[in-house]
Amino acid sequence: MRLVEIGRFGAPYALRGGLKFRGEGVIAHLERVYVEGLGFRAVEDLYTVAGDLVVHLAGVTTRELAEPLVGLRVYAQVEDLPPLEEGRYYxxxxxxxxxxxxxxxxxxxxxxxxxxxxxxxxxxxxxxxxxxxxxxxxxxxxxxxxxxxxxxxxxxxxxxxx
CATH class of the missing domain: 2.30.30.240 (PRC-barrel domain)
Incomplete structure (x- = not known):
């Protein structure tokens, strides 16, 4: 298993456990991500608000549960990344x-x-x-x-x- 960093979690968004995401848009193609120190978590929802990407992870359903994740690195397994068009590279x-x-x-x-x-x-x-x-x-x-x-x-x- 080879993991590559794709971003970090920013501030919590709203009250239902959303987190702003700072990083690669490739997260939109992933069913799960590896969160620094916590292991794999399923990506349950993903949407854009005022130019910010907001991610909801399985089990993170409140703002209080999201707050400890702020600043943590987010990784993906290389095998889970979508293929790129010719001439583009990760x-x-x-x-x-x-x-x-x-x-x-x-x-x-x-x-x-x-x-x-x-x-x-x-x-x-x-x-x-x-x-x-x-x-x-x-x-x-x-x-x-x-x-x-x-x-x-x-x-x-x-x-x-x-």
Whole structure:
């Protein structure tokens, strides 16, 4: 069983145990989620209120029962995730991939930031010198960044990997 984080619970919503959800919309396709420290819980209802996604879990029927869940991480089993259309990828699948610039390996993806405007790869460099092992931020934007095979290729950006 492999779990991947898909979000966190935010504030309780209304009086019947709803929780605002901050994370991947993939939760709409799941029958159950794994809640940090609590195990699997069935997703009983899901709807949007004023742009916020609200989730109701089995057994969480009051605001008092929802309050202890605020801030907890929510995970899904990789096998439960819906398939994506060609050319789209789950972020967890990019973590650990090697990164090449001009055919030379410069590092690997260690995380991805969602900045709101665009997503950013966090790439930890490889090399002998401490400077070469620094983390660099690269906007995840085509055509400058592309996935080919099992590697990410970045167009040369002056000064970034020099």
């Amino acid at each position: 972020y967890f699948a990019l973590i650990g991939l090697p990164v090449y610039v001009g055919g030379k390996k410069v590092g690997e993806v260690v995380d991805i930031l969602d900045t709101g405007a665009q997503d950013v790869l966090i790439i930890r460099g490889v090399g002998e010198r401490l400077r070469d092992r620094a983390e660099r931020l690269v906007p995840l934007q085509a055509p400058y960044v592309r996935l080919e095979g099992e590697a990410i290729h970045v167009e040369p950006i002056p000064g970034l990997f020099e």
